[in-house]
Amino acid sequence: IGITPILSMARRLQQIGSKYHLYYCARSVEETAHYNAIATSTLCDNVTFIHDKATKDKRLDVSSLVKDREEDCHVYVCGPLGLVEAVKNAARGCSPETVHYELFGADPSAIRYHESDSEFTVTIGSSGKSFAVPPGQSILQVLAANGMKVRTLCEEGYCGSCLTPVLSGKPDHRDSVLTQAERNSGQLIALCCSRAKSENLILDL
Structure with missing residues (x-):
């Protein structure tokens, strides 16, 4: 390969x-x-x-x-x-x-969940609907549970399929695909593994 x-x-x-x-x-x-x-x-x-x-x-x-x-x-x-x-x-x-x-597996040093993780909300920019994302669940899982389809593949943060533009809020990046410059900009988030440092994220969906 x-x-x-x-x-x-x-x-x-x-x-x-x-x-x-x-x-x-x-x-x-x-x-x-x-x-x-x-x-x-x-x-x-x-x-x-x-x-x-x-x-x-x-x-x-x-x-x-x-x-x-x-x-x-x-x-x-x-x-x-x-x-x-x-x-x-x-x-x-x-x-x-x-x-x-290019990675063919998740970075083993990346921590997907922390004991200190807290709940935050995601808001869909196109509809204004908001959903709570509790500790232990990903944004992707919450969106899927609420009937929203998002393109995804690896669901471990290394393929980039679920990268989504962020309209407002501060992402907590836990992926293996974004560059440091992209992380610093806060304009994209991997929905399958990353969380939020702010109380709310508004996504361009």
């Missing part, structure tokens, strides 16, 4: 003559999907294979790669959560618009 979108991007960059380099991590050659197709193609000059089975010495030095990249270079990472987190940590201080990743 991890190599598929990245490989498509590499082929397109090769086609249009853009500068890039692909670092492909796997345990061994035998466990490297599309290895022969890559190694025997024109892509191979811009690909570095890292096979680290049974040794930690051969692992990709993510910190050095991110630190030494050109200022306008964009980083795209796809793979296990550990690799994504390593890239994100290495890129702290870099412009968030230049670091791109």
Whole structure:
């Protein structure tokens, strides 16, 4: 799964003559999907294979790669959560618009519910209807219980399907998809997991 979108991007960059380099991590050659197709193609000059089975010495030095990249270079990472987190940590201080990743599971460090959570209300901007969201229930669950359909997929805060504009109020973000800048703006909220720091949220629904 991890190599598929990245490989498509590499082929397109090769086609249009853009500068890039692909670092492909796997345990061994035998466990490297599309290895022969890559190694025997024109892509191979811009690909570095890292096979680290049974040794930690051969692992990709993510910190050095991110630190030494050109200022306008964009980083795209796809793979296990550990690799994504390593890239994100290495890129702290870099412009968030230049670091791109996709998660296939919820961030285990994200806390969905706190003992200190309190009830708040959500108001639907188009109708003015308000609903109470008690501790232990998500906005999404409350809306569904009141007959409102909202597009959703993962329901764990990492796909972005239920991101909804906020017209008023202060979200308490607990998702794994919004950038820090997006969180600071308070203009979007993931209905499946995030809550409110204000007594009421008005949603653009």
